[in-house]
Amino acid sequence: MSEASGPRTLRIEGAFRLAGGRSLEGVDVAYETFGTLSPNGDNAVLVCHALSGDAHVATGPGLDGATCPGWWDSLVGPGLAIDTARYFVVCANVLGGCSGTTGPGSIDPETGNRWGLRFPLVTIEDMVDVEARLLDALGIERLLAVVGGSMGGMQALAWARRYPERTDAVIAAATTSRLGAQAIAFNEVGRSAIIADPRFAGGDYAPDAQPADGLAIARMVGHITYLSQDGMREKFGRRLRDREDHAFDFVSEFEVESYLAYQGRRFVERFDADTYLYMTKAMDYFDWQPPAGTDMPRFLVTSFTSDWLFPTAQAREIVRALLSRGAELTFAEIDSPYGHDAFLLETEQQGALIGAFLERILADRNRCAERRVS
Amino acid sequence: MSEASGPRTLRIEGAFRLAGGRSLEGVDVAYETFGTLSPNGDNAVLVCHALSGDAHVATGPGLDGATCPGWWDSLVGPGLAIDTARYFVVCANVLGGCSGTTGPGSIDPETGNRWGLRFPLVTIEDMVDVEARLLDALGIERLLAVVGGSMGGMQALAWARRYPERTDAVIAAATTSRLGAQAIAFNEVGRSAIIADPRFAGGDYAPDAQPADGLAIARMVGHITYLSQDGMREKFGRRLRDREDHAFDFVSEFEVESYLAYQGRRFVERFDADTYLYMTKAMDYFDWQPPAGTDMPRFLVTSFTSDWLFPTAQAREIVRALLSRGAELTFAEIDSPYGHDAFLLETEQQGALIGAFLERILADRNRCAERRVS
Incomplete structure (x- = not known):
């Protein structure tokens, strides 16, 4: 069956040591899977979400059981670039997030209060x-690929450095x-802006009284x-909006x-202010070096012409760093007017690139497996 | 004498009608002058300031009488591009501002309260x-040039449309x-951000309790x-800042x-929140068409390579609009790493361009005057 799992949670017991030196006593990981893991567990693709994303990468049952669309429905699904009829797709809410995985909105077991x-x-x-x-618990030793855009792309890069032996691509x-x-x-x-909001209260706001x-x-x-x-x-x-001429007052008129005010309001309904602080800080701290060893995954690095947040010049820095270590890689700058959001919106060009890249990775893996057998 | 006037104020009496349809009963204009007006009043240059600027364009006495530097000291002064030994430079605080000219921080004569x-x-x-x-009151019928960058440049463009007969350039x-x-x-x-600050109080904060x-x-x-x-x-x-490694907390560390926090704090000391609303709104509303008639000033339009707020493409739109009306103009894109701030920081290239342009305007005016005499 190639179905969506719906929201699940894994409990990681014991002390979970963090890069900053502190530890968490137990971590909950909220995740979803799409498709079926092959008997030998070799068809898994991990998708990593961006700042405001979550585990619901593709259409499937949501928290209330009703089917709802995913944030990457254009790329992840049966017959799509990340084909859930062939690959077993895993997506987890990130640590520090606000969609089920342990984060600042969780309860500190020592105090019984919200962490803040x-x-x-x-x-x-x-x-x-x-x-x-999470992959350990799911019995996935090695990934076919780890995939992500923006902060998800940072996670993909971090995978390459931290677990180069655990992913082909x-x-x-x-x-x-x-x-x-x-x-x-x-x-x-x-x-x-969040910290200046009086309702922020040093991060200790009630969940229903956010610094909106x-x-x-x-x-x-x-x-x-x-x-x-x-x-x-x-x-x-x-x-x-809704008028022919200027109002000469301070009501939004353009x-x-x-649109921006609406985006702001909508975001407050589904996101948490403390988590926003943690996610942006995690991005600020990210400072990546390519894998040191010779056994390295293969890379597909993409950028978008109109992305000025992480422009092509920064993708080229990744590419240069990888080439200096002898990595095998494909780099593509995709022409798009959508800015940084293009990684969420560009279906055709991005889908073709990712789809073909995954095919190649899979074909090479199968060829190697055949050689080993013969 | 080619001296700085220090802060002065002109009272414009009577109803002053505004573009939005309302009127002000009397307007105070805070201004400064630098250099000496020639006997026939033909050497005046009006400098218009940007959002956070003021009338103190060049070194001279401030409000307390002590000499203090001006915001365009690199271009305005004796022997500089806008040479106060030759030109009579006038700079006024803009309407709606917070440095002496009537604005939201002034007293509404009808109520006796701060306008807000x-x-x-x-x-x-x-x-x-x-x-x-103001120029009427100073006896200046026609300017040699009106000059400005950013919001000051918008004023310069508006001069060309509104009073084309009153300026050579x-x-x-x-x-x-x-x-x-x-x-x-x-x-x-x-x-x-200003309006969300509880201290904003609908614009009716006390002057010493700004929505900082x-x-x-x-x-x-x-x-x-x-x-x-x-x-x-x-x-x-x-x-x-002041450390070797990450602190793993939310104190500013990069x-x-x-730097940004410092810029924010410093700005609050010298600027007014209500005025910020009025200035940004005035810029948002600005939608300029070139002068309609044939008797048009000459133009120098400049942009800066790294300015992404008002990039060169937008300067080219001004140029195209002017050329379509047969205007005589010089356009230069100046190479600079300073972004939009380059108009305040680029001394050499900008100074050379403006200095030479003003020389040419002055030379042509003198030639015409000679012809008229002979």
Whole structure:
């Protein structure tokens, strides 16, 4: 059967040591799977989600059991680039997140209270360690590929460095080996807006009384960096909303203003302010070096022409670092007007690249297996 | 004498009609002059300031009488491009501002209270009308040139459209004929941060109890848009402040974070939150068409390679619009790593261009005057 598992949770018992030096006593990992693991467990693809994503990468039952669409439905599904009729797709909510995996909104077992900012800072590498433990539990020794865009791409890169022996391939889209000063600065603006909101209360707000204004502003800033200048011009231009001429007051009147305000409000409904701090900090800290050994996965690195958050120049830095270690890789800059969001929106070109890359990885693996048999 | 006037104020009496339809009963204009007006009043250059600027364009006495530096000391002064030994330079605080000219922080004569958000929205054209009335009072019928960068450049363009007969030349640097959706979006983020600050109180905060957090966040966002991505990387990179390794907490640790926080705090000390709303709105509304008649000033339009807020493509739109009306113009894209701020920082190339342009304007004016005499 090639079905979606729906939301599941794995409990990792015992002390889970983090890069920052602290430990968590037990970690819950919320995850979903799509498709069927082959008898010898060799068809698994791990998808890593980005800042505001979650485990629900493709259509399947949600928390209430009803079927709902996934955030990467254009690429993950039966017959698609990441073909759930052939591959066993695993996607986990990241450590520090707010969709079921242990994070600042979880209960600190020592105090019985919500962690808030007492939760330890987590790194991209910590997220990857949790994913590795999940694969252990699922009986997946080696992945066909680990795939992700943006912060998901950072996790994919971290996999290559941390567990090079556990994956045949790494697909890193719209990502960077380290944030530049501008991206850190935008993250800091978002964090400042959250922390300045009086309802933030040092991170100890009640779950139903979030610092909504601060989180919405953080999302507005973020959202601008996900779109391209030309894309915004085409989408909104200077069009006014529901009126012919200027109002000469401070009510939102340009379409782009109400769109952003709407994005901010909607985000607050499904995301957590403390988690926003932890995720952006994990990205700021990420500072990746390519795998040191010679047994390295193969790489597909993609960037998008209009992505100015993690522009092609930063993808080229990844490529240069990998080539200097003799890695085998494919690099493609995809032409797109969608800015950073292109990794979520560009179906055709991205799908063709990822689909063909996975086919090649699978074919090579089968060839090697045949050779070993004969 | 070629001296700085120090801060002065002109009272414009009577109803001052605004583009939005409302009127102000009397307007105060705070301004400064540098150099000496020639006997026939033909050497005047009006400099228009940008969002956070003021009338103190060059070194001279400040409010307390002590000499202090100006914001364009690299271009305005004796022997410089805008040579105060030869030209009579006028610079006024804009309408709606917070440095002496009537704005939301002024007293509403009808109620005796601070205007706050009851102050009418002002446009770039309203600012220019105030400047024109100031020139009337100073006995300046026709300018040699009107000069400005960013929002100052918008004023310069508005002069060309509104009073084409009153200036020989227009110098518009790092500016645009209309903001795109992205620039409006960044402005809206800043406004949202101010309005969300509980101390904002609908704009009716006490002058000594500003919505400091909101205004600082607005400035942080703005500041990022004034720098270039490469410039930020060179200036800050990923350097940590006062430490070797990550702290694993939420205290600012990257240099770029503390720099931005500092810029935010410093801005709050010298700027007003309500004014920030009015200035950004005036920019959002600006939507310029070139002069309609044939008697047009000459133009110098400049842009800067790394300015992504008002990129060269937008300067080219100004140029195309002017050329379609048969305007005489010089256009230069100046190579600079300083982003939008380059118009404040690029001394040599910008100075040479502006200096030579003004020389030519002056020479042509003198030639015409000689012809008229002979």
